[in-house]
Amino acid sequence: MSDEVMENAIIYEANIRQYSKEGTFEQFTKDIPQLKQLGVKIIWLMPIHPISEAKRKATGGKFVSELPEEEQKKYLGSYYAVSDYTKINPEFGTIEDFRKLVKTAHDNNMYVILDWVPNHTGWDHTWIQTNPEFYTKNAKGEITDPLNEDGTPIGWEDVADLNYDNKELRKAMIKDMSYWIDNEEIDGFRCDVAGYVPTDFWQQAIPQLRAKKDIFLLAEAWEPELLKNGLFDMAYGWDRHHTLNHIAKEGKKAKAWDDNFEADKARYEADDILMTFITNHDENSWNGTIQERMGAAWEVMTALSYVAPGMPLIYSGQEYGLNYRLKFFEKDEIPHAKGKEWEVLEKLGKLKTNNKALNGGKNAASYERLETDESTLAFIRKKGEDEVLFIANLTKEPIKITAPIQGAFTDYMNNTKFVLGSDAITLNPWEYKILLK
Numbered sequence: 319m320s321d322e323v324m325e326n327a328i329i330y331e332a333n334i335r336q337y338s339k340e341g342t343f344e345q346f347t348k349d350i351p352q353l354k355q356l357g358v359k360i361i362w363l364m365p366i367h368p369i370s371e372a373k374r375k376a377t378g379g380k381f382v383s384e385l386p387e388e389e390q391k392k393y394l395g396s397y398y399a400v401s402d403y404t405k406i407n408p409e410f411g412t413i414e415d416f417r418k419l420v421k422t423a424h425d426n427n428m429y430v431i432l433d434w435v436p437n438h439t440g441w442d443h444t445w446i447q448t449n450p451e452f453y454t455k456n457a458k459g460e461i462t463d464p465l466n467e468d469g470t471p472i473g474w475e476d477v478a479d480l481n482y483d484n485k486e487l488r489k490a491m492i493k494d495m496s497y498w499i500d501n502e503e504i505d506g507f508r509c510d511v512a513g514y515v516p517t518d519f520w521q522q523a524i525p526q527l528r529a530k531k532d533i534f535l536l537a538e539a540w541e542p543e544l545l546k547n548g549l550f551d552m553a554y555g556w557d558r559h560h561t562l563n564h565i566a567k568e569g570k571k572a573k574a575w576d577d578n579f580e581a582d583k584a585r586y587e588a589d590d591i592l593m594t595f596i597t598n599h600d601e602n603s604w605n606g607t608i609q610e611r612m613g614a615a616w617e618v619m620t621a622l623s624y625v626a627p628g629m630p631l632i633y634s635g636q637e638y639g640l641n642y643r644l645k646f647f648e649k650d651e652i653p654h655a656k657g658k659e660w661e662v663l664e665k666l667g668k669l670k671t672n673n674k675a676l677n678g679g680k681n682a683a684s685y686e687r688l689e690t691d692e693s694t695l696a697f698i699r700k701k702g703e704d705e706v707l708f709i710a711n712l713t714k715e716p717i718k719i720t721a722p723i724q725g726a727f728t729d730y731m732n733n734t735k736f737v738l739g740s741d742a743i744t745l746n747p748w749e750y751k752i753l754l755k
Contacts, residue, residue, distance in 0.1 A: 319360075319429055319505060319534040324551065324591060324629070324679035326671050327359035329536075333599055333634040334363065334410050335394065336650045343415040350422045356637060356660075357667025360534060361423055362508045364599060365397035365433045366416065368407050370440025374399070375476045377647050392648050397433070398510060399440035399476045403494035413502075420503055429505035431534055432498055436491055437514045438464055438477035445490070446478060452487040454479040464514070482516045492523045499530045506534035512550065513539035520549050536593065545590040551680075555592035555628055558582065562596060562622065565712050566615035572695040572712045575622075576687065589680040594623040595631035602633065603646045617662055618710050618750040621731075624666040625699065625708045625752060627685055628678045637663050665731060669752070675704035688722035694745070696722045706730075710750035718742045727753035 330353055338345035353361070374382040374395035382393045394409060406413050423430045439445060445452045446461065453461040464472045464479040480487060498504045512520070527533060528548070537550040540557065544550045561578040564570040582592065595601075596619050597608050608616050624630045635644070635652030639659040644650045670676045676699060677683045683701035690696045694717065696709045707727065711717050721738035729736040730752040738753075745751075 319532055319551075321680045323359060323429075324534070325674075325677040325681060326357075327629055327679070328357045328667055328670060329360040329362055329593065329629055329631050330356075330358040331362045331598060331631060331633045332364065333644065333652075334366065335397070336644050336652055337634050339651055341409065341649060341651075343411040343419045347415075347419045347422050350419070350426055350428065354426050354428070355667075356632065356663050357671040358428060358632065360429045360431060360505075362431050362536065363419075363433060365400060365435060365510075366407055366410060367397075367400040367435075368402050368405050369395040369397065369409075370399045370401040370442035370476070371395075372441035373476045375647050377645060381476070394648055395440075396476055396647060398435050398438075398474075400435050401440045401442040402444070403434075403439075403491075404497050417502065424503070429534060431506040431508055431536065432504050433510060434495060434507040435510045436480070436519075437511050438474065438479050440476065441478055443478070445487075449486070449490070452480055452484055452490070454481045482519050488519055488522060491519075492526055495523065495527060496530065499527060499533065505531070506536070506551075508536040508538065509550070510538050512537035512544060513541045517541075517543055517549075520544065521547075524549050542585050542587075542590070545586065552591040552593055552629060555582075555594050558592065558626075558628075559595055559601075562619045563611050566612040566619060569713065571692050572690070572710075573692055575695055575712070579626075579685075579687075588682075591679055591682075592628040593631050594626055594628040594678075595633070596620055596623055597633045597636055598631060599633060599644075599646075602635075602640070603643050607641050607643060608636070609641050614714065615712075615748045617658075618712070618748045620659075620662060621666060621750050621752065622695075622708070622710065624670050625676060625706060626678075627682045627699075630666075630670065632663060662731075669706075669730060673704050673706060673754075674701040675699045675706040677701050690722050691717075691719060693717050694719050694722075698723070705755050707753040708750065709745070709753070711745035711748060714747045716744060716746050718744050725755070727755060730754050 335341045376382045376393040382390050406416055420430050456462050461478050463475045535550045536552045537544045539553055557578050561574050565574055612619050637660050638653045639657050640652050675683045683699045686698045688696040693713045695712050699706045724738050727736045
């Protein structure tokens with residue numbers, strides 16, 4: 319994927335199981351042209367591989383095998399307990415259905431990346447039998463689930479931990495990743511808990527993968543070293559995300575954003591890309607919906623995730639105002655009624671796509687913080703002839719502020735004229751302005 323594409327890309331996380339009543343590739347493929355309306359350039363498919371039966375988890379932390387037989391059928395297990403890296407989960411359809419999805423995306427000038435789980439496999443994976451040396455073992459020589467540094471379980475008992483000290487495992491993992499590039503025309507990977515895997519594995523694997531195709535790589539990680547020297551293109555803006563939650567829920571105000579932004583500037587290089595988001599599959603299922611975490615601040619936080627440097631994420635259902643936690647181990651379904659959320663994302667998507675001042679890739683637009691009081695966030699982004707001014711009240715109280723800059727603008731979201739002069743302006747709770755010259 320070219321650097322140019324990354325500048326204005328929006329990434330969409332597709333939860334195929336919960337996207338539709340059917341939970342299939344076929345049903346999702348029908349909506350790919352609609353996602354184009356939101357400016358989506360990259361489709362990230364949550365794991366598409368078969369899920370292990372052994373130690374399959376159910377809601378509430380139990381294994382499926384511990385439940386009455388009639389109850390067991392409804393539990394489909396975690397996508398992240400992969401039993402075969404080179405096969406398709408039959409729950410979603412066939413390999414032909416998958417190929418149609420990829421072709422439809424490509425026909426709509428979109429890219430498809432696979433969610434890859436390199437840190438562990440499900441307990442049904444053939445390697446458990448054929449290559450037990452690929453796995454981490456305890457003092458008794460038994461394969462273990464992933465452990466913390468102090469030897470205590472992380473809580474992922476449904477998967478077996480891979481041991482990257484083994485050179486043959488590394489070769490096998492690179493071979494399985496290569497399979498999808500060589501045979502199925504995929505455009506890259508989102509790598510699950512990428513920081514749990516040794517960086518020197520990525521230094522070995524990624525040049526081999528990039529030699530095959532100009533791929534896009536997203537690390538589910540924050541570690542700056544994973545973005546260095548042509549490794550991953552993008553990492554998670556986890557701290558940025560948590561900061562948005564803290565401002566919305568705990569009254570942390572604009573200073574929390576500034577502090578985090580400065581910390582990011584210090585630890586990342588200028589051409590590093592961070593994914594900006596207000597929700598994803600983990601946040602929604604485990605930490606709460608956008609409404610639970612952000613409440614009335616949802617729209618300003620959404621806007622900030624688009625106008626700040628980086629690449630914005632849309633998670634399945636966000637575009638339809640999903641306001642409940644999706645079940646993780648069993649079937650559920652997102653809503654499909656277009657409302658305010660769709661309208662906001664469509665408008666923000668058009669601006670992100672067409673205005674170079676929102677470029678957030680390896681050659682991102684500049685970011686200049688303007689002086690304001692502690693309640694207000696104001697910054698200008700510029701690139702070439704394009705310029706975007708963002709002003710937001712990041713509190714639940716109305717405020718009056720002196721304009722940080724003067725001039726006549728277009729209020730982009732309302733398509734009205736807006737003048738900043740010497741008079742104070744009033745901003746309602748969580749109100750924001752995206753102003754264009």
